[in-house]
Amino acid sequence: MNLYxxxxxxxxxxxxxxxxxxxISTVSQKxxxxxxITGLLCYSDLMFLQILEGEHQQVSKTYHRIVGDKRHHxxxxxxxxxxxxxxxxxxxxxxxxxSDLADSQMSTLILKYSGSPKFKPNGMSPCQxxxxxxxxxxxxxxxxxxxxxx
Ligand code: FAD
Numbered sequence: 001m002n003l004y005x006x007x008x009x010x011x012x013x014x015x016x017x018x019x020x021x022x023x024i025s026t027v028s029q030k031x032x033x034x035x036x037i038t039g040l041l042c043y044s045d046l047m048f049l050q051i052l053e054g055e056h057q058q059v060s061k062t063y064h065r066i067v068g069d070k071r072h073h074x075x076x077x078x079x080x081x082x083x084x085x086x087x088x089x090x091x092x093x094x095x096x097x098x099s100d101l102a103d104s105q106m107s108t109l110i111l112k113y114s115g116s117p118k119f120k121p122n123g124m125s126p127c128q129x130x131x132x133x134x135x136x137x138x139x140x141x142x143x144x145x146x147x148x149x150x
Contacts, residue, residue, distance in 0.1 A: 004060075005079070009050075010047070016043065044098035
């Protein structure tokens with residue numbers, strides 16, 4: 001199977017409430033499970049950073065559907081590369097609002113991988129995005145209290 005990873009960032013059209021994010025999360029998980037897509041969606045400061053993993057054509061089809069969604073705009077394709085294995089195989093799509101994670105921990109992490117403490121994923125390299133998302137996933141998994149209760 002031709003396994004690919006696609007990473008992109010985009011800007012939210014409006015500030016999204018937890019309910020709005022939940023709606024995106026529910027639909028994403030349902031569709032992605034059927035399509036064999038896994039990944040992570042981070043949201044903060046009106047910015048999205050998403051990773052999609054799966055079979056090449058499914059990743060492409062999903063990405064094109066997502067970028068047509070009016071809830072966000074100005075998508076920047078950060079990378080789309082063949083991979084040996086998935087990194088987020090346990091999640092059909094985990095949505096994490098960074099502002100719900102511990103402030104100090106998150107701003108330190110953002111600063112670790114970018115030029116400013118504000119979340120600006122379109123200024124991050126593919127490698128920085130990937131490492132950042134893996135650390136966010138670890139923080140999320142390690143602490144029950146950090147989990148967003150959808
Ligand atoms: P339908 O449900 O038939 O909707 C038709 C159109 O309306 C689509 O263009 C849809 O994008 C748009 N739409 C649907 N609901 C709303 C709403 N509440 N407000 C405004 N417009 C709306 N989907 C996935 O399957 N997998 C993902 O990983 C995924 N990630 C996403 C990440 C982000 C940042 C966003 C904003 C959306 C994401 N979605 C994801 C949702 C995706 O864009 C589609 O809405 C969804 O896949 C349903 O597609 P559809 O063609 O069946 O649309």
